[in-house]
Amino acid sequence: MLTPVEEAFVPLRPAVSALPAYVPGARVGAGAPAWKLSSNENPYAPLPSVQAAITRAAAEVNRYPDMYAEELVGALAAHSGVAVENVVVGNGSVALLSHILSAVVDHGDEIVFPWRSFEAYPIAAAVSGGKAVTVPLEEGTGRLDLPAMAAAVTPRTRVVFVCSPNNPTGPAVHAGELETFLAAVPKNVLVVLDEAYLEFVRDPEAPVGLDVYTRHPNVLLLRTLSKAHGLAGLRVGYAIAEPRLAAGIRAVSTPFGVSHVAQAAALASLQPEAQGQLMEHVEALVGERARVVESLRDQGWVLPETHANFVWFDLGEATMQRAAEAKEAGVLVRPFAGHGIRVSIGDPEANDAFLTVASSWR
Numbered sequence: 001m002l003t004p005v006e007e008a009f010v011p012l013r014p015a016v017s018a019l020p021a022y023v024p025g026a027r028v029g030a031g032a033p034a035w036k037l038s039s040n041e042n043p044y045a046p047l048p049s050v051q052a053a054i055t056r057a058a059a060e061v062n063r064y065p066d067m068y069a070e071e072l073v074g075a076l077a078a079h080s081g082v083a084v085e086n087v088v089v090g091n092g093s094v095a096l097l098s099h100i101l102s103a104v105v106d107h108g109d110e111i112v113f114p115w116r117s118f119e120a121y122p123i124a125a126a127v128s129g130g131k132a133v134t135v136p137l138e139e140g141t142g143r144l145d146l147p148a149m150a151a152a153v154t155p156r157t158r159v160v161f162v163c164s165p166n167n168p169t170g171p172a173v174h175a176g177e178l179e180t181f182l183a184a185v186p187k188n189v190l191v192v193l194d195e196a197y198l199e200f201v202r203d204p205e206a207p208v209g210l211d212v213y214t215r216h217p218n219v220l221l222l223r224t225l226s227k228a229h230g231l232a233g234l235r236v237g238y239a240i241a242e243p244r245l246a247a248g249i250r251a252v253s254t255p256f257g258v259s260h261v262a263q264a265a266a267l268a269s270l271q272p273e274a275q276g277q278l279m280e281h282v283e284a285l286v287g288e289r290a291r292v293v294e295s296l297r298d299q300g301w302v303l304p305e306t307h308a309n310f311v312w313f314d315l316g317e318a319t320m321q322r323a324a325e326a327k328e329a330g331v332l333v334r335p336f337a338g339h340g341i342r343v344s345i346g347d348p349e350a351n352d353a354f355l356t357v358a359s360s361w362r
C-alpha cells in the first residue's frame with residue numbers, strides 16, 4: 001500500500017533520497033567584514049589577460065560553445081605533455097567524476113575511496129548506482145592508507161579514488177607506496193589520481209602523475225583550473241586517460257558542458273605569459289602556507305603535513321563550537337561536524353586573522 005504522500009509525488013530513486021548534501025563553504029554576507037577561508041579558493045583575482053578574454057567571450061554567447069572544446073583540449077594536452085586523444089574536459093572536475101563513473105560503473109559495482117576525503121566522492125558514487133566502499137585514513141597523520149585501500153579491492157571493484165593531496169587533511173601520497181598499491185590492484189580497475197592541488201605540492205616523495213599514468217594505463221589523472229588557476233567560478237576540469245577510456249568518458253559527458261566563456265578563460269590562463277604569473281601566485285601561497293604552518297607549530301599545534309592550499313585541525317567534538325568562534329572573529333572556515341576544521345590559505349591579512357583565532361582555540 002502506498003501512503004498518501006507516496007501516491008501524490010513522483011518517487012526519487014532511494015539512492016538520491018539518501019544522498020548527503022554537498023556542503024559549500026560558508027559565504028561572506030553582504031557588507032560583513034569576513035575572510036573567506038572555507039572553500040580552498042585562490043585569493044588572487046584572475047589575471048587581467050584572463051579577465052579580458054572573459055569579456056571578449058561574453059559578446060559571443062549567443063552561439064553554442066565548441067562542443068568538445070577542441071582548442072582548449074589542444075592547449076591542455078600541450079600543457080600536460082600528452083596527446084589530444086588523452087584529454088577530456090568537464091564542467092569542473094566534479095562533473096568529470098560523475099562522467100567517469102557513468103562510463104565504467106554498473107549497478108552494484110564497488111567504488112573504493114579513502115575517508116575522510118573529498119566530499120564529492122560519496123555523492124558521485126551513490127548517484128552512479130555503484131556501492132561506496134570507504135577506507136579510513138591512517139590514524140593521526142591524515143594520510144591515505146594505501147595498503148588498506150588495496151586490500152579493499154574485490155572482484156566487484158571498478159574504480160578507486162586516490163586523492164593526493166587529500167582534501168581535507170593535506171598529505172600527498174608518496175611515489176613508492178603508490179607503486180606498491182598499483183602493483184596490487186588489478187589492471188582492469190580504474191585508479192583515479194585526483195590531483196586538484198598538484199601545483200601546490202612540494203613533497204619530494206610525491207609521485208609525478210604523468211609518469212605514473214604513462215606506466216599504468218588504468219590510472220586516470222584528474223585535474224582542475226579551480227585552484228592554482230583561480231577559475232573556480234567558471235568550472236573547468238580535465239581528465240588525462242588512455243584514449244579508449246577517454247573516449248568513453250567523452251561519450252557520456254554533458255554536451256557543451258564547458259561554457260564558451262569558461263573555454264576562453266582557460267585558454268588565456270594556459271598562455272605561457274599567464275603561466276609565469278600564475279606560478280608566482282602559487283609560490284606566494286606556498287610561502288604563506290609555510291608561514292602559517294610554522295606559526296601554528298609555534299602555538300603548539302601538531303597538524304598533518306599539508307601539500308595543498310589548506311590546513312587541517314582534528315578537533316573532534318569541539319569542531320562546530322570552534323567554527324562558530326572563528327566566524328564570530330570574521331574568519332569563515334570549513335567545519336566537518338564531529339571531525340575537524342579545514343582552513344584555506346588566503347592572503348597574508350586573512351591568514352593573520354586566522355592565526356589569531358587559532359591561538360584562541362588553544
Ligand SMILES: *Cc1c(COP(=O)(O)O)cnc(C)c1O
Pocket residue numbers: 040091092093094095118163167194196223224225226227232235236237
Ligand atoms: C577542489 C577539488 C576539486 C576541484 O573541483 P572542481 O569541480 O574542478 O572545482 C577536485 N578534487 C578535489 C579533491 C578538490 O578538493
